[in-house]
Every structure is written in structure tokens, then in C-alpha cells.
Amino acid sequence: xxxxxxxDAIEFGTDGWRATLDEFTEPRVRMxxxxxxxxxxxxxDAHPDxxxxxxxxxxxxxxxxxxxxxxxxxxxxxxxxGFDVLVPPRDCPTPVxxxxxxQRDLAGGLMVTASHNPPEYNGVKxxxxxxxxxxxxxxxxxxxxxxxxxxxxxxxxxxxxxxxLVGPYTDxxxxxxxxxxxxxxVVYDAMHGSGRGVTDLLLERAGADVDxxxxxxxxxxxxxxxxxxxxxxxxxxDRVAESDADLGxxxxxxxxRIAVVTPDRGVLDPNLFFAATYEAxxxxxxxxxxEETSGDVVRTVSTSSIVDRVAEAHGQSVHExxxxxxxxxxxxADHDALMGGEESGGFGLTTHVRNKDGVGVAVxxxxxxxxxxxxxxxxxxxxxxxxxxxDRVSVDCPDERKGPVLSDLEDALPDELAGSAVEDVSTVxxxxxxxxxxxxxxxxxxxxEPKLRVYAEASSQERVxxxxxAGRELxxxxx
Numbered sequence: 001x002x003x004x005x006x007x008d009a010i011e012f013g014t015d016g017w018r019a020t021l022d023e024f025t026e027p028r029v030r031m032x033x034x035x036x037x038x039x040x041x042x043x044x045d046a047h048p049d050x051x052x053x054x055x056x057x058x059x060x061x062x063x064x065x066x067x068x069x070x071x072x073x074x075x076x077x078x079x080x081x082g083f084d085v086l087v088p089p090r091d092c093p094t095p096v097x098x099x100x101x102x103q104r105d106l107a108g109g110l111m112v113t114a115s116h117n118p119p120e121y122n123g124v125k126x127x128x129x130x131x132x133x134x135x136x137x138x139x140x141x142x143x144x145x146x147x148x149x150x151x152x153x154x155x156x157x158x159x160x161x162x163x164x165l166v167g168p169y170t171d172x173x174x175x176x177x178x179x180x181x182x183x184x185x186v187v188y189d190a191m192h193g194s195g196r197g198v199t200d201l202l203l204e205r206a207g208a209d210v211d212x213x214x215x216x217x218x219x220x221x222x223x224x225x226x227x228x229x230x231x232x233x234x235x236x237x238d239r240v241a242e243s244d245a246d247l248g249x250x251x252x253x254x255x256x257r258i259a260v261v262t263p264d265r266g267v268l269d270p271n272l273f274f275a276a277t278y279e280a281x282x283x284x285x286x287x288x289x290x291e292e293t294s295g296d297v298v299r300t301v302s303t304s305s306i307v308d309r310v311a312e313a314h315g316q317s318v319h320e321x322x323x324x325x326x327x328x329x330x331x332x333a334d335h336d337a338l339m340g341g342e343e344s345g346g347f348g349l350t351t352h353v354r355n356k357d358g359v360g361v362a363v364x365x366x367x368x369x370x371x372x373x374x375x376x377x378x379x380x381x382x383x384x385x386x387x388x389x390x391d392r393v394s395v396d397c398p399d400e401r402k403g404p405v406l407s408d409l410e411d412a413l414p415d416e417l418a419g420s421a422v423e424d425v426s427t428v429x430x431x432x433x434x435x436x437x438x439x440x441x442x443x444x445x446x447x448x449e450p451k452l453r454v455y456a457e458a459s460s461q462e463r464v465x466x467x468x469x470a471g472r473e474l475x476x477x478x479x
Contacts, residue, residue: 230267
């Protein structure tokens with residue numbers, strides 16, 4: 001296969017490049033490494049001869065069988081381009097790498113992971129200086145620079161060294177979380193991923209009594225996808241109930257996402273977790289930092305408006321973005337926000353690292369629960385702000401049809417949906433129709449699958465189901 005063909009097979013999506021292992025090959029991974037090296041030399045904020053760590057790149061990897069080998073390939077390419085490279089001795093969470101890039105002022109970072117995808121996948125994420133996700137202009141620049149490795153003379157090569165990235169990160173989280181978790185019982189589910197031995201130990205160091213579930217490394221993830229959704233967390237919910245634990249916490253494969261289980265609600269709706277945690281940060285501090293932020297919050301277009309109600313009650317602003325944490329992270333910086341999040345379980349704190357952090361937020365969640373159980377917090381939240389129900393369905397749609405469908409939707413969107421007038425439409429990401437009865441319906445293309453997503457929010461499941469049916473009826477004929 002030619003280099004051009006290899007380059008054509010690499011496509012940077014919502015969060016890096018992911019593919020099955022027949023496509024995700026060593027030659028292509030080396031091309032990504034070369035693209036990153038070229039980008040950092042030509043367009044990045046750092047150069048190989050810069051001081052204070054600016055010529056250094058961190059390369060992390062998840063628990064998949066192939067990830068360490070791919071990380072070593074990336075490290076060799078970067079070193080051959082003059083960069084010093086830090087590689088952890090074992091697989092580690094993506095947020096640890098992101099925080100390291102920020103804390104050490106590195107040129108950037110690479111993370112070999114397919115996140116929550118099944119074991120037959122792998123992937124790679126590029127983290128620019130600062131540790132936030134790469135924006136499209138960066139991944140486009142990488143795509144333009146995909147090439148076979150072009151090493152410098154050997155005398156100019158950088159070094160590759162193993163380094164403890166986890167220790168400094170965990171010390172920082174414990175400094176930031178203002179709580180003693182003594183007496184709090186937590187069941188932690190690593191889903192066989194890279195949060196094991198990190199999130200659970202952090203919780204223990206903070207004083208919690210931790211019961212571990214799926215905390216052994218298994219590159220096959222127990223035959224399941226390491227995705228922390230209700231469909232995959234039945235055992236965690238059962239363990240919390242059986243052991244009378246105060247809280248359950250799960251991370252995905254690379255531990256940048258979090259799910260929480262409560263005694264009364266089971267797997268807690270991520271929207272309610274977001275709103276309750278944000279409210280606790282505003283009211284109780286919980287997370288401390290020398291850096292100052294506003295009390296604003298950032299959420300994606302598909303995330304529940306209950307977050308808006310919390311912000312409004314506290315005199316704060318909400319900043320809505322397209323789906324994808326790269327947009328959340330950018331808005332967190334633009335508005336100096338306190339917190340950012342999305343309904344898929346990705347949350348971050350601006351003063352820590354502008355990226356999804358399922359590890360630090362897990363300890364934050366435990367601190368919030370220690371002060372007042374999430375079930376009580378959510379009960380009070382719904383009492384003050386009213387019940388909110390959100391759900392979504394997917395409609396099969398080939399990638400090449402997504403653009404035309406959106407174009408057709410602009411003309412097809414009616415004045416009324418599910419018996420209620422359309423009062424306003426947002427086009428931040430797809431089409432989000434705000435209806436006269438206070439509900440909303442969102443139709444947008446998936447960034448990771450050949451599907452259209454239809455989301456709805458209302459005060460009851462019955463009304464949500466009506467809205468989703470109306471959305472499906474609207475988009476299916478256009479596909």
C-alpha cells in the first residue's frame with residue numbers, strides 16, 4: 001500500500017483518529033507521529049530546542065493489548081524529530097496526560113486509546129499545549145502533514161524516558177478537593193480500563209472505603225465495551241445496592257468519562273449529576289484553586305437545560321456549544337467558566353485541565369456526596385426547578401448523506417412539532433427547535449457513527465416519546 005493510501009485511511013473525527021486494528025496499523029501510526037512532529041515545529045507554540053519542557057511531548061496509552069507498542073512507535077518518531085518524550089511505565093488515564101501537558105508546559109501530548117470503543121479498535125488523540133482537545137484547525141493541519149517518518153541526523157535526536165505521570169496528578173487532585181471522605185463507602189468500577197489503580201487509590205487516599213469492581217487489567221474488557229452507560233453498569237448498581245454503599249463510580253476505558261450510581265436512583269442521569277455537582281461547586285466550594293474563574297458553566301447543545309436553571313438561580317451564565325468536548329473546552333477558556341460538561345458523561349474544571357476528566361471529577365463527586373448524598377441533592381434540585389426528562393433515538397444515515405439531510409431540514413422544519421408551535425431554532429449543531437410548551441427537540445449528525453441523533457427534553461417521558469417520534473418522522477424521509 002502506498003503512503004498516500006495510508007494517509008487517506010486516517011481520518012480525524014470528533015476526538016482523534018479511531019479505527020479497527022486492520023486499519024489502525026503501525027505504518028499509519030508512525031505517519032501520525034510525523035504529522036505531530038512537523039506541526040509542532042512549524043505551527044505549534046514550541047520547538048525542539050525550546051527550554052522549560054517546551055520541546056517535550058508526553059505519550060500515554062490505555063490498557064488495550066496493542067496500545068503500549070503503538071505508543072513506543074510514536075515516541076520513536078517524535079524523538080527522531082528532535083523531541084524529548086515522556087512515556088508512563090504503565091497504561092494511564094487520558095486526563096493524566098492532558099494535565100501533565102498543561103502542568104509541565106509541554107509542547108503537547110499523544111494518547112493511544114480508543115476510549116469506550118470495543119477491544120478490536122484503537123485510536124490516537126493529540127493534545128496541544130495546554131492539554132485541551134485539539135480543535136479542527138489543528139487536526140486539519142495534522143491531516144495535511146501526514147507522511148512517512150523523516151528523521152533528523154541521529155546526533156539531533158531527542159530522548160525517550162519513562163516518567164511517573166500519575167503521582168503528580170493525584171497529588172494535585174488531593175490538594176484541590178476540599179473534603180475528608182472518611183466514612184464514605186464507594187464502589188468503584190474501572191471497567192477493566194486505565195482508571196484502575198488511579199481513581200480507586202485516589203478515593204482511598206482521600207479517606208473513602210473503596211470496594212473494587214472490574215479493577216483487573218483485561219484488554220478484552222470482559223467481552224464488553226468499556227462505556228459507562230446504564231446498559232453496561234448493572235453489576236455496579238447491584239453492588240451498590242447489595243453493599244449499602246453511599247456511592248458508585250465508573251470510568252470508561254481511558255477514564256476521561258464518569259458515571260455515578262446512587263442508592264435510590266441507580267445509574268444517575270448525567271444531566272442531573274452535572275447540575276447537582278455544578279450547584280455544589282457554586283454553593284460549597286468543594287474544589288479549591290489559586291486560579292480565579294467566573295461561576296459560569298458551559299454545556300453542549302444536547303445537554304439538559306436543568307443546568308441553565310441552576311445557573312440562573314445563582315446569577316450565572318450558560319454558554320452553549322456544539323457537541324464535542326473540544327468546543328466545551330474552548331468555551332471554558334473564552335468565558336473563564338467554572339465547569340464544562342456534556343450529557344455523555346464528560347466533565348472538566350477550568351482551573352484543573354480543560355478536558356474531560358473522569359478521575360478528578362470522580363473524587364469531586366465523592367466529596368459532594370460526602371457533604372450531602374446525591375439522591376437528596378437531586379430531590380431538592382427537582383423540587384426547586386421542576387422535573388426534566390431527556391432521551392434520544394438514532395436514525396441510520398450514511399456519512400455522505402448527513403450534509404444533504406441537514407440542508408433539507410432547513411426547508412422541512414415545520415411551524416409545529418408534536419402539537420406545539422416552534423418558537424425558535426438554534427443551528428449551533430444541527431437543528432434545535434424550542435417549542436411553545438417549554439420543550440425542545442434536537443436533530444444533529446453523529447460525529448462518530450453513520451447515524452443522525454434525535455434528542456428531546458420535556459417534563460415527562462410520555463412527552464419526550466412524542467417529541468422523539470415527531471423528530472424521527474421528520475428526518476427519516478430525508479435520509
